[in-house]
Amino acid sequence: MIEIKVPPVGESISEVTLVKWLKNDGDYVERDEIICELESEKATFELNAEQAGILQTVAKEGDTLNIGDVACKIDETAAKPESAAPAAAPKAEEKKEEPKKEAAPQAQAAAPAAAASDVKATPVANAIMADKKVQPESVKGSGSMGRILKSDVLAALENPGRTPGKPLYSREDRPQKMSNLRKTISRRLVEAKNTTAMLTTFNEVDMTRIMEIRKVYKDKFKEQHGVNLGFMSFFTKACCIALQEWPAVNAYIDGDSVIYHEYCDISIAVSAPKGLVVPVIRNAESMAMNEIEAKVVELATKARDNKLTIEEMTGGTFTITNGGVFGSLMSTPIINIPQSAILGMHKIQDRPMAINGKVEIRPMMYLALSYDHRIIDGRESVGFLVRVKELLENPELLLIGKDPVKALLEL
CATH class of the missing domain: 2.40.50.100 (RNA polymerase II/Efflux pump adaptor protein, barrel-sandwich hybrid domain)
Incomplete structure (x- = not known):
């Protein structure tokens, strides 16, 4: 043993x-x-x-x-049990084949009776359900053997949306033990609020150019790289460029020192079945768009299947979270300690915007940057977010980080 x-x-x-x-x-x-x-x-x-x-x-x-x-x-000393099922299988097949032809008419004749017995409702109840388009599954039968009566259907119509069999004014409580992962999430969120001087700054980005690029190239991108062209690769590339220009946003406090990172390990917040997890895309600044998209899919799939390793969730220098997938229009994300900043993406919504003196409908997204004011000043936080906005509204800049003409003129 x-x-x-x-x-x-x-x-x-x-x-x-x-x-x-x-x-x-x-x-x-x-x-x-x-x-x-x-x-x-x-x-x-x-x-x-x-x-x-x-x-x-x-x-x-x-x-x-x-x-x-x-x-x-x-x-380990126990012998492996032998299954007798394969030996008995041929006999069972022989028995099934013999009465096959004779049983067919009986089966056909019994089919209507079987179907009729499945309907556990009185004729009047059936007529009302058909007239009012009520699904039998949504009605709790109070008759013999669970048979649906007229009064059951009328009660269901008077209280639409109520779970069958559940009291109207239930006051039951359901205690459930908190998982280790949920305990950790709770502890870290409170720790982030209590140990950082957290502040949030907002901006908005016009998603027109990115959506045009996706519309034109998404099929070609999928065909060539095998992954969809999503928004996350654009945001990750933009953040990596901005983080290298504003290094304090990519740093953290360690005692009396500030640790600056020369690389960008981007944590991606993913909603898993057991809670929020933040797997890391390492050296995202060196990855191509298709590599970022493939990594996002890989990590998100592992998160949903609870297959993420501790190494895949350890580290990270900056976090991106997308509340827009749930319909969030605006939020103030909490810093993922010991990091110093987190970018919140939100829902893309058509809004009237003043463009060159004219009102145009544009797909707009609010961005929120929560940051630790102990290490990041207002100039740096706003400058970082404005730079991210500029890169997203002009995706061509993501290639070299600056306007091609200015690069040519070395300005």
Whole structure:
């Protein structure tokens, strides 16, 4: 009998939560087969069987385990059980084939009866539901064997949208244990508010040129690179150029020192099933548009599948978050400590704008930059955001960071 213990998963992590057993107690497992999912304060990871044998679970789902605690045991001396299903299969097939022709008419005759028995409603109730276009699934039957009565349909019509069988004025509470990831998110958000001099500055960007470029080149881009041309690559490139011009926005405070980064590791906020995570695109300043888009898709997919590693979420010098995908028009994002700034993207909305003395409808997006005022002054924060706006409204500048004519004239 061997013990499977919780392995070390990070320098600062001392405990994990057993989220789900993927194998049941008493199941035979193969070596290296995944047997359960564990969740630390930063990521979800899997535990593998160290040997083949019969599984004996020790911890339960929802238990909090310390590093080194026994999660389960495996009896490696147990023999692999043999399945008798293949041997019995031919006989079952022979029995099925013999009465096949005779049973066909009976099956056809029984079909209407079976369909009729599925309708668990009185004729009057059926007529009302058909007339009022009410789905039977939305009505809770109070008759014998759950049969829907006329009064049930009338009650459903009087209270549309109410969950069947749920009291109208329910006052039930549902306690649920907070996950390690949610605890970490809560702690870090409060820490960011309490330990930084956070301030937010706003601007807006005209997305006309970017949307025109996407409309013209999106099919060619997808065909050549295998990924969609989204907005994130434009924003990431613009931020990388602006971060190199305003280095304080790409720095952080370490005690009495300020650490300036000569590279841009961009954290992308992603809404995962278990909470907000911020995987990192490393050296984004050196990546092409298609490489950025491919990396965003890779990290977002891993986040949704709870497959992100701690290394993929560690570090980052600046964060971009997109509340626009949820319909947010304006927000003040909270800094992802120990970073000093975060850019908030928002919903693109058509608005009337004064262009050369005329009113035109333009696709506009509000931008918000939250920053730590201890290290970033107003001039730097506003200058950074204005530079990002300039680069996005003139995407040609993303190629070399400046106007081609000015580059030619060395101005």
